[in-house]
Amino acid sequence: GGLLCAAALVGALDAFAPRVSGATGLPLITVHLLAGAAARAVGWLTPPALAVLAPLHTAALGVISIAAGAELEPSAVRQSGRVIGHLAVANCASALAFVFCCSYVFIGPSASLGLAAGDRLAAASLLSSVVAIARSPSSAIALVAELRADGPFTQTLLGVTMVTDLLAVVLFAICAEAAQEALAPLRDGEEAGRAPLALACGVAVRMLVQ
Secondary structure (H helix, E strand, O other): OHHHHHHHHHHHHHHHHHHHHHHHOOOHHHHHHHHHHHHHHHOOOOHHHHHHHHHHHHHHHHHHHHHHHHHOOHHHHHHOHHHHHHHHHHHHHHHHHHHHHHHHHHHHHHOOOOOOHHHHHHHHHHHHHHHHOOOOHHHHHHHHHHHOOOOHHHHHHHHHHHHHHHHHHHHHHHHHHHHHHHHOOOOOOOOOOOOHHHHHHHHHHHHHHO
């Protein structure tokens, strides 16, 4: 039932989404996202159906990433490489700081974190802030394709999106390993607190293996 609903939704979107987009002025990607959210809310897309569609989701993300990379022109990226780097770093730093502070302030009073609440709250806030810096290559490439955009601004936008997404993956791996190590229950006879160098080496090795 869930798969049939998903197939019907895709067919309906293929037929009517362009009309809705033209009538409302919304990008096609926004119409698709709203339709998916509505279908999930009313129960048309069930968890078993989404689990079956997960391989298609993974494959689609791979194709989107290749398409986004293909849109980048090496010469344009080289010319604006410094700008892309500065924007990506500034974007990551500002999002990390802002979301971390907001999460730390608002999660604390409402969460039951048990023992070591301060450490758990810091870990949850850190992971939330790292997730917040990620950008969506699928949304960017959909807008570029729909609007047939090109030029220095478009190339810079795509470059910042790709670099920020890469930084988000690396930072999340680092922060997830660090949080897991910091919050791991102590083993029998283990002293509380490991040397910072040993902790950093353990995190780095596991991250590289992943």
